[in-house]
Amino acid sequence: MSSQLKVADSTHDPNVYAELITIGDEILFGQIVNTNAQWMGVELSNVGIRVRRHTSVGDKESEIIAALTEAAQRAHIVLITGGLGPTKDDITKYTLAAWFDSPMAENPDALAHLEALLARRGRTLNDLNRQQANQPTKATYIHNAIGTAPGMWFDLPKGDKAAHDMVFVSMPGVPAEMKKMMRDIIIPKLVARFDPPIIIHKIIRTIGMAESNLAELIESWENALPANVSLAYLPSFGQVKLRLTGTGTNATELLAILNEQAELVLPLIRDYVYGFDQDELEKVIGRLLQERNATLATAESFTGGSISQLITAIPGSSGYFLGGVVAYDNEVKINTLGVDRQLIINHGAVSPEVAEAMAVGVQRATGATYAISTTGIAGPGGGTEAKPVGLVYSAVAYPGGVFSVKQQLLVDRHLNIQMGSLWALNLLRKHLRGIID
Amino acid sequence: MSSQLKVADSTHDPNVYAELITIGDEILFGQIVNTNAQWMGVELSNVGIRVRRHTSVGDKESEIIAALTEAAQRAHIVLITGGLGPTKDDITKYTLAAWFDSPMAENPDALAHLEALLARRGRTLNDLNRQQANQPTKATYIHNAIGTAPGMWFDLPKGDKAAHDMVFVSMPGVPAEMKKMMRDIIIPKLVARFDPPIIIHKIIRTIGMAESNLAELIESWENALPANVSLAYLPSFGQVKLRLTGTGTNATELLAILNEQAELVLPLIRDYVYGFDQDELEKVIGRLLQERNATLATAESFTGGSISQLITAIPGSSGYFLGGVVAYDNEVKINTLGVDRQLIINHGAVSPEVAEAMAVGVQRATGATYAISTTGIAGPGGGTEAKPVGLVYSAVAYPGGVFSVKQQLLVDRHLNIQMGSLWALNLLRKHLRGIID
Numbered sequence: 001m002s003s004q005l006k007v008a009d010s011t012h013d014p015n016v017y018a019e020l021i022t023i024g025d026e027i028l029f030g031q032i033v034n035t036n037a038q039w040m041g042v043e044l045s046n047v048g049i050r051v052r053r054h055t056s057v058g059d060k061e062s063e064i065i066a067a068l069t070e071a072a073q074r075a076h077i078v079l080i081t082g083g084l085g086p087t088k089d090d091i092t093k094y095t096l097a098a099w100f101d102s103p104m105a106e107n108p109d110a111l112a113h114l115e116a117l118l119a120r121r122g123r124t125l126n127d128l129n130r131q132q133a134n135q136p137t138k139a140t141y142i143h144n145a146i147g148t149a150p151g152m153w154f155d156l157p158k159g160d161k162a163a164h165d166m167v168f169v170s171m172p173g174v175p176a177e178m179k180k181m182m183r184d185i186i187i188p189k190l191v192a193r194f195d196p197p198i199i200i201h202k203i204i205r206t207i208g209m210a211e212s213n214l215a216e217l218i219e220s221w222e223n224a225l226p227a228n229v230s231l232a233y234l235p236s237f238g239q240v241k242l243r244l245t246g247t248g249t250n251a252t253e254l255l256a257i258l259n260e261q262a263e264l265v266l267p268l269i270r271d272y273v274y275g276f277d278q279d280e281l282e283k284v285i286g287r288l289l290q291e292r293n294a295t296l297a298t299a300e301s302f303t304g305g306s307i308s309q310l311i312t313a314i315p316g317s318s319g320y321f322l323g324g325v326v327a328y329d330n331e332v333k334i335n336t337l338g339v340d341r342q343l344i345i346n347h348g349a350v351s352p353e354v355a356e357a358m359a360v361g362v363q364r365a366t367g368a369t370y371a372i373s374t375t376g377i378a379g380p381g382g383g384t385e386a387k388p389v390g391l392v393y394s395a396v397a398y399p400g401g402v403f404s405v406k407q408q409l410l411v412d413r414h415l416n417i418q419m420g421s422l423w424a425l426n427l428l429r430k431h432l433r434g435i436i437d
Numbered sequence: 438m439s440s441q442l443k444v445a446d447s448t449h450d451p452n453v454y455a456e457l458i459t460i461g462d463e464i465l466f467g468q469i470v471n472t473n474a475q476w477m478g479v480e481l482s483n484v485g486i487r488v489r490r491h492t493s494v495g496d497k498e499s500e501i502i503a504a505l506t507e508a509a510q511r512a513h514i515v516l517i518t519g520g521l522g523p524t525k526d527d528i529t530k531y532t533l534a535a536w537f538d539s540p541m542a543e544n545p546d547a548l549a550h551l552e553a554l555l556a557r558r559g560r561t562l563n564d565l566n567r568q569q570a571n572q573p574t575k576a577t578y579i580h581n582a583i584g585t586a587p588g589m590w591f592d593l594p595k596g597d598k599a600a601h602d603m604v605f606v607s608m609p610g611v612p613a614e615m616k617k618m619m620r621d622i623i624i625p626k627l628v629a630r631f632d633p634p635i636i637i638h639k640i641i642r643t644i645g646m647a648e649s650n651l652a653e654l655i656e657s658w659e660n661a662l663p664a665n666v667s668l669a670y671l672p673s674f675g676q677v678k679l680r681l682t683g684t685g686t687n688a689t690e691l692l693a694i695l696n697e698q699a700e701l702v703l704p705l706i707r708d709y710v711y712g713f714d715q716d717e718l719e720k721v722i723g724r725l726l727q728e729r730n731a732t733l734a735t736a737e738s739f740t741g742g743s744i745s746q747l748i749t750a751i752p753g754s755s756g757y758f759l760g761g762v763v764a765y766d767n768e769v770k771i772n773t774l775g776v777d778r779q780l781i782i783n784h785g786a787v788s789p790e791v792a793e794a795m796a797v798g799v800q801r802a803t804g805a806t807y808a809i810s811t812t813g814i815a816g817p818g819g820g821t822e823a824k825p826v827g828l829v830y831s832a833v834a835y836p837g838g839v840f841s842v843k844q845q846l847l848v849d850r851h852l853n854i855q856m857g858s859l860w861a862l863n864l865l866r867k868h869l870r871g872i873i874d
Binding site for chain 2: 025026027028029030031032033034035037038039040041042043045050051052053054055056057058059063067070085086087088089120121122123126128129145146148174176180232234297298300303304305306307308309311312313315316317318321322323324325326327328329331332335336365366367378379380381382413414417
C-alpha cells in the first residue's frame, strides 16, 4: 500500500492512474457501444482514481499482449473486460496466463460456484463450462455473483515489466456482471490498496429547465465557488444534473464544503431540484407517496408502459404502486379505463379531456390515491397539422380533482417516450410538493 | 495506391488496418459515451477496413503524441477525433503540427468557410474563431459542411516514424460534424486510396439456449467453416448472437457463402433462432402478428410494464398492440383482469393458475387475439423458501387456449425484469412458430 504512494510521490504526482482495456472484435467493429468503458470511467472518478487511457483491442493474443505491455509502463491499475466466456474466441484468460507466465489450474471456488449456478438453472456442468473454472494460478479468484465467468486479480511488483507496483483485474464483458463485480469487490479493494486522494461529488438533480437557462440562474453562485470545488453540467432528456466535485485530503471537511455550496444554490433553483446524488425521480416520488401513505396507478397511451416500468424498477415499489393500464387502443381506453367514447370523438384521443378521463378512470378502477396518465403522438407516424408528432398531454388525478398539462416534444419516437415519461412523473412530483395544482 | 497493397501483400496480410484515437477528458471520465468510435467501427467495417485498435486519451499533448507514435507502427490509417474547438483545452491541431514537424499557417479555404458560416449565423469573425482557420501546412484542408472546425488529412510515407505509407485524418469530435465529414469525404478517399478487401457480417440471433450449450450443438459446423469465415458468440440476457464474418474480394460471392453457412447451421438450432441481423425479438413478434392479422395484449405483474414498453418502442406497434394491464396489486388482478380471488387464495399470486387467468383476463378485456402475462418475484424482497426470488411464471393465451411455463431466474431485480420480459416474449414467439403450445 505505502509503496504505491511512494511511487506516486516520487514523481511529484499524487494521482493514482488506471487504464482500461476492453477486449472484443464486436467493440472494434462497432457492433456494440462501449458503455463499459464509460461506466468504469465514472465509477473510478468517483473514488479519485484517474483514468489515463482507454484501449480497445480485438480477440487476438498479440493485440492483447501489446496492450498489456504498454499499459504496464504507464498506470498503477489496469482493468480488463471481455473475452472470459466459454467459447473458442474467448482468449483473455489464456493470454493473461501467458503474459504473467503462470500455469493454469482448476480453481475449487470457481468450480463450486459454477456447479451451484448451473444447478439453480436446472443444468449440469459440461466440458465447456468446466473450463470456466480454470484460471492462472498467479491470479486471485474474484466472485461473479450473477454469471459463470469469474474475475481475476493479479498483483505485479515494480520491475522489468511494470513501471510501478501494479494491479491487473480481468472481468467479464457482460455489463451487469462487470458492474456488480466492480461495485461489490474491485473498487473497494482498489481504494484500500492505493488510497487515492479524496474526491467527493455531490449531484444536484434538476428537471424542467434547460442547461443554458439554469446556467444563467446560478451564474453568480458558480463564479464564487471555492478553488477546490468544480462544477459540471450533465444534461440528459430534459434533466440537468449539477455535479459539484471537491478535491482534498479530509473527507469530513470536503463534504461540509459541498453541502454548504448546495445550500447556497438551492434557493435560486428550488422548483427544479427534485433530488440529490442517486435519487432518481421515480425514487423521490416513491418516497413522497410513502410519506403520505398514498398509492399510485398509471394510465399510459403513447408512453406504452414506460412510466410503470420506471416506477416498478425501484425495489419496494409494490408498497405504493397498485398497477396501471397501457391503453394503446381507443377501445381499451373506453372499456378498461371507462373513458366516454363521445369524449374521444369530440376531442380526439390526444387531448386534455381524454388525458384527464384516463387518469380519473384508472384512479377509480384501482382505488389509488393518485394517478398519472399520458396521451400523445410518439411518432414517426400519426402526426397531423393540428396534432403534430411530439404533441402530448399528461394528467394527474388526486383526491378530489384532476389537472392536465400540454407539452410539445421532439420528432424522435424513442426520445419522446423517455422524455414524456419523466415529464409526467415530474407533474406528479410538482403536485405532491405543492408547486402545481 | 499500389504501394499500400504491396506492403500488405509483403506481410501476407491483405487487410487494411485503421486505428481510432478519440481525444477528450470527458471520454476518460465517463461524462460521455464514446459513440463516435462505435459509429466509425461500423462504417469502416462496411467498406472492408479493419479497425485494429481504439484508443482514448485525454486533452494532454504528451498523451496524444504517445498514441500517434504507437499507432504509426501498426496501422495504415489513423482516424483522430476531438480537440479541434476554439478553446484553451483544444490542443489536437497544435499537437499534430508538432508531431508532423509542420509550421502553421492560415488556410484561405478554411478562412472563407468560417466567414461564410458565421455570416449565416449573423455573427462576425473574432480572434478566437479566426484561429480555427490556422492549420499545419503539411495537412490537406477537409471541408466541415456543418461546423467551424475543418478536418485535416496528412500523408506520411513509410520511414522511421511509420511502418507503412500511412494516412492520418483529424476530425471534429461533434458527432454530426464527424459523421458528415466521414461519409461525404473521408471514407470515399480512403477506399480509393487503399482498395480494401470486402468484409461482410451476418448475425444469427438466438434466445433460450446458453452460449456453452449452443457451442456444443454447432461444434461440427463451426469446425468446418471456410477459412475466410469466422464466428463470434455475442451473449446478452439469455440471448446469444452468432456473428459470421466473411472476408473476400467479391461481395456477391461472399454474401452467398454467408447465407449458405447460415442455412447449414439453422437446422441444428432452429428452435432458438428468432431472427437475423437487426431483427430484435419484439420486432420479429410484431411481424409474426401482422402476418396473421392478429393483435396482442399484455398482463404484467413482476415485469411492471417492461414488456409493453419493449413492444411499443417499435414504430407501427399500434397496428397490432391493443394495450395491457400492469397488475401489481392483487386487487388489480381481480378487478381489472377478472382473476378469481379464490384462485389467488388457493395458489398464490405467483402460480401457473394465476398467470393463465391473467392472460385470459386481458385477452377477454381487450378482445386481443393473443395475450402474454407474467407473475413472479423480482426481488430483492418477497421471496420465501417455497417461492424464492426469481421464481416466475409466464402464460400465453391464444384463440381457444392458454398455457404457462415456470422459470427460475436470478437474484438481481433489474436483470430479472429484463430477462423475464424477453423470456415471456419468446414464449409467444415459440407459440406463433409452432414450437410450443
